[in-house]
């Protein structure tokens with residue numbers, strides 16, 4: 001057991017002990033409005049109820065209406081001092097030896113909602129979404145597959161965190177079905193391009209940073225202060241249609257091969273909760289330019305798994321296992337680089353890490369790599385896959401193991417539905 005204990009019962013394998021307290025937005029009833037909550041064991045603590053009972057009594061949150069909102073953007077804007085105050089208040093309120101909530105049955109029944117009764121919503125209004133490309137193993141494998149063995153990784157990759165601007169409108173919450181996209185793919189020989197449902201539908205195992213306070217247009221964020229602009233992390237599946245992508249993205253980059261859907265896990269795990277799991281990021285060679293050189297370069301030890309439940313089957317199978325600590329470019333370098341030209345970030349913006357592949361073949365973060373563009377099918381129970389089929393369900397999970405407790409992300413899932421025409 002960790003040193004903290006809650007009066008709320010937390011199953012031993014729960015992702016949501018008192019050490020975690022991740023933030024989400026939920027509806028207690030189908031007809032009620034979305035409101036912020038934190039996960040504790042198998043319950044959600046309704047922060048609008050906690051705020052209405054005047055239990056946020058510190059200087060930053062006392063007079064704030066940030067928990068009477070349909071998303072977390074207003075809370076995120078307040079920055080780390082307010083986040084630390086909220087965390088301290090909630091850890092105290094939920095602790096085993098604090099009577100305020102523990103001994104007040106009517107408040108408790110309003111404030112603590114069983115998790116299996118609620119509907120989770122997207123926790124933030126996402127103005128802009130950017131997806132990085134920060135795993136060297138992923139970059140190398142994609143380079144070998146798409147560009148050949150001559151120069152699998154472009155020299156610029158080692159100098160800056162490469163990214164593309166993604167599409168915010170099609171970001172969906174875990175559990176939302178994904179409709180197989182249609183589009184153009186490579187012609188064979190002299191024929192016109194293929195048009196129809198994608199034949200190479202893939203997942204991409206990613207995490208994403210949620211931006212807290214933004215920056216003014218024209219005023220970049222210093223890399224050593226970048227962590228103060230990051231509230232926390234979620235799991236992210238950047239669904240990708242490899243056939244559409246490969247045909248369309250020369251020379252301007254990903255477009256319709258990516259923008260038909262991106263799935264997020266509902267709980268934002270804060271950097272404060274992840275701090276015990278911080279570890280050194282890989283040594284960067286060549287050394288980055290001064291604006292990207294950090295005093296301390298941190299990753300987090302977060303185990304990641306992808307489970308696939310093939311269409312028509314009851315069982316799921318683990319298809320890959322990776323770890324957040326494989327990222328070459330850190331989330332703080334990504335954020336600083338994003339602003340170095342003066343571009344402004346805003347609270348609630350989302351920065352995808354890029355596909356998190358590790359060095360071993362079993363730790364590759366997408367089917368493109370796992371099957372080497374469909375050449376080597378993977379087996380799943382009694383069946384095989386080159387790419388995703390209609391009815392397949394893909395479930396990501398992520399967690400960090402502490403001493404007697406787990407700080408986890410829950411799951412990020414989506415099922416493939418057939419193309420609509």
Ligand SMILES: O=C(O)/C=C/C(=O)CC(=O)CC(=O)O
Pocket residue numbers: 131132133134135138139142143146204206238240254353354355
């Ligand atoms: O290397 C390529 O040509 C393509 C790479 C991707 O599709 C990856 C992308 O979305 C960024 C990432 O997830 O790392």
Ligand SMILES: [Ca+2]
Pocket residue numbers: 131204206238352354355
């Ligand atoms: Ca991606």
Ligand SMILES: [Mg+2]
Pocket residue numbers: 237238239240257258259260261262
């Ligand atoms: Mg996508």
